[in-house]
Amino acid sequence: MTELTIAKALNAGLRRAMEHDSRVVLMGEDIGRLGGVFRITDGLQKDFGEHRVIDSPLAESAIVGAAVGLAMRGYRPVVEIQFDGFVYPAFDQIVSQVAKTLRRSEGAVRMPVVIRIPYGGGIGAVEHHSESPEAYFVHTAGLRVLTPSDPGAAYRTIQQAIACDDPVVYLEPKRRYWDKGEVDLAADVRSGDPWCSRLLREGTDVTVACYGPMVRTCLEAASAADVSVEVIDLQSLSPLDLDPVAASVERTGHLVVVHEASKTGGLGAEVAARITERCFYSLEAPVLRVTGYDVPYPASRLEEHFLPDLDRVLDAVDRSLAW
Amino acid sequence: MVDALLGSAVQLLTPEGERVEHPDFDITLTDAELRSLYRDMVLVRRLDAEATALQRQGEIGLWASSLGQEAAQVGSAHSLRSSDYAFPTYRDHGVSWCRGVQPMEILAMFRGITNGGWDPIARRCSLYTIVIGNQVLHAAGYAMGVQLDGADEAVIVYFGDGATDEGDVNEAFVLGADYQLPLVYFCENNQWAISSPRDRFNRAPLYQRAAGFGFPGVRVDGNDILAVMAVTRMALDRARSGGGPTLVEAFTYRMGAHTTSDDPTRYRHAEDLEIWRLRDPIERLKVYLARNGMADRSYFDQVDHEAADLAVLVRDGVRAMAAPAPETMFDHVYVDPTAELVAQRAGLIAYEESFAEGLTA
Ligand SMILES: Cc1ncc(C[n+]2csc(CCOP(=O)(O)OP(=O)(O)O)c2C)c(N)n1
Ligand SMILES: [Mg+2]
Secondary structure (H helix, E strand, O other): OEEEEHHHHHHHHHHHHHHHOOOEEEEEOOOOOOOOOOOOOOOHHHHHOOOOEEEOOOOHHHHHHHHHHHHHOOOEEEEEOOOHHHOHHHHHHHHHHHOOHHHHOOOOOOOOOEEEEEEOOOOOOOOOOOOOOHHHHHOOOOOEEEOOOOHHHHHHHHHHHHHOOOOEEEEEEHHHOOOEEEEOOOOOOOOOOOOOOEEEEOOOOEEEEEOOOHHHHHHHHHHHOOOOEEEEEOOEEEOEOOHHHHHHHHHHOOEEEEEEEEOOOOHHHHHHHHHHHHHOOOOOOOOEEEEEOOOOOOOHHHHHHHOOOHHHHHHHHHHHHOO | OHHHHHOOOEOOEOOOOOEOOOOOOOOOOOHHHHHHHHHHHHHHHHHHHHHHHHHHOOOOOOOOOOOOOHHHHHHHHHOOOOOOEEEOEOOOHHHHHHOOOOHHHHHHHHHOOOOOOOOOOOOOEOOOEOOOOHHHHHHHHHHHHHHHHOOOOOEEEEEEOHHHHOHHHHHHHHHHHHHOOOEEEEEEEOOEEOOEEHHHHOOOOHHHHHHHHOOOEEEEEOOOHHHHHHHHHHHHHHHHOOOOOEEEEEEOOOOOOOOOOOOHHHOOOHHHHHHHHOOOHHHHHHHHHHHOOOOOHHHHHHHHHHHHHHHHHHHHHHHHOOOOOHHHHHOOOOOOOOHHHHHHHHHHHHHHHHHHHHHHO
């Protein structure tokens, strides 16, 4: 086991995938010599060459549109969108082409494309650098959506996303890039299954489901709580794996879903609906959501009031138990 | 090297401060006008330096420096009439300054207390646009409105060399050409888009792209404020008189990091900066003014004093700029708030107050 940050674990995972399969090519703005603005691709251009770690023009639609063509030609493009707020110029290519090509070609053309996006807030950034766009992608049939929450998961799931023959929107919790954890660099993880939730902390009173940057927040809340909180990292936002959540709710009777993204039409609503359908008679309170508000992501000096934190999670836990 | 790249760029003032002739472009300015160009450049540079320092002290979150691009920004913005409209990027502090945007209004966004900072209608200057290229389409649409109104106004839109990769910018070129819009596309080619050198993606000089769309393109020495003004004025006059759009490529250099978050030592050599330091836009005008007796020592001293005063104003002003109340994040999401937002806002206030009570209890 090696201690790495999420950023370094992603770098190691990308390197491993490129070593394993020469058809894996990386493309994005400033990813070559600079190593990306978050240094996730640091050193990869030097080691794999400019033809496999491609500095793209400043054009997101071009990046994703070209990935479609590269995939048609048998490559496995892994593209980087510099920040969450800059994926929208590529939204058309993602929704209209990346997501639908398999279906339209009746299975003839696969789209093994990975679209990496640093997402979420909490880093004091200017506008368009702190967004949580996951619901748009989860709502789009044909896309898979993954988000790791710790270095080990990052190392595994980035390789599994690249090995996947479906397109994957891979959301990297940017404020957790520098979080450290143990990574098993020796393990061959490519064939593992990332499309599952992870039970990260057992508890008996309340179930908390979360993902990405909120996992750490929820684990901290669970440690601080004076009741017993079970924490589940959803990890795969599409497809959703709610079996562990349902099993947990059948024991606890209480569910709180936590995400940074705004409330309306968010993942919390989907989880709440499905769990209500499956566990109606086990629930002792409605499924509660702790989320960002339904406003544009605020200026950075207000973001701490927008983002769910430990106290807001605990508040929801208390409200659920007191229902 | 730079001279070779500059190629056909319009120049009226050499880097040594010599006034030279150009067959197509000329400009006559009074001594007072020349002095005010100098003054604005010095003040904008000071604002920029203070903002960079304030970022290092943690008083603002981020800063995109305009260092080295003062002539391009101040020269073009000075060419506008007050009735014209400007669409700047996040780096165009010289433009917003000349439009009358106050220093604290410019700094508010970087301090993280707003995503805007000023009234874009009152200032006739749009807010800084961070998503690369978006504003170029907005400028085209605004120019369509000017055209529909039959108004005697022009529109100028700023964007970087990197932005010319984006679909939005090229689509805006199509709009301008199709409708012969009263629009000046002002590209500040500072040679870098973060770590990407401009020559990497361009096989042909940027200004030549205009020809393919069907309107003129001009490259101007972006560190020569006289040339910038001469070219921009002509382009604006053309726009106002129904002549259609012009692409102006101001050839300049980003002397600082991309932003305060960037580390340019990873991708460019410090020696490159030396070449451009010799082409400094402010020094060039200063030499010209001094040598021709258009400004004397006491004038330069007076401007330096003004800059020092501005620095104090900026430092004190930024430190005093407090974050608004949390619930203001619910303001202006819609013209009239929805019931759901009213409820969420009340929820936030009640939640925050529960802590205040906890503290006093
Ligand atoms: C659509 C979009 N993609 C990526 C970015 C991130 N980004 C910010 S500035 C920049 C480079 C811009 O270069 P250029 O247009 O030359 O302007 P300059 O910063 O040099 O003034 C990039 C890639 C962005 N802001 N918007
Ligand atoms: Mg540039």
